Amino acid sequence: MANKESSSEPLKCSFCGKSQKQVIKLIAGPGVYICDECIELCTEIIEEEKIDSIENTDEVNLPLPxxxxxxxxxxxxGQNDAKKTLAVAVYNHYKRIYKDDTIKDD
Structure with a gap:
């Protein structure tokens, strides 16, 4: 079976043009190649877009105390004082959880 790629021509990343020898890993797709460095860059871009979309959305509608x-x-x-204290504690807990989730995404 004949190889589609010529053996004298080194494989290159379709995005940055680096050869297979210049990168750690070169992943093949249908007629294209992508290196580990371009994958890492793409991952960073996607993560930044996720953070931007989270920041642009309205704050989660937490139930008020x-x-x-x-x-x-x-x-x-009965036990109105206990219910009031518990309601405020639950509300603050929800706020803390939401804030921690957005910080972890950074």
């Missing part, structure tokens, strides 16, 4: 308190009223009778 009043709404959490209202939900607690459906299940707990």
């Amino acid at each position: 009043k709404e959490i308190n209202h939900s607690l009223n459906e299940f707990v009778i």
Whole structure:
């Protein structure tokens, strides 16, 4: 079976033009090649776009402490001070989780 590529011509990345000897890994696609460096660059670009899209979206609609308190009223009778404290704690916990998720994406 004949090889499509000529053996005298080294394989090159279709994006940056570096030869197979200049990079760590060269991955073949249908008629194209991409090196590990271009893959890394593409990954960085995609991650930056993800962060930008997260920053551009409105903040998550967290339930307010009043709404959490209202939900607690459906299940707990009395203990209003405890429900109020718990509602604020849950709200703050949600905020912390959301903030940590956006920081980890960086």
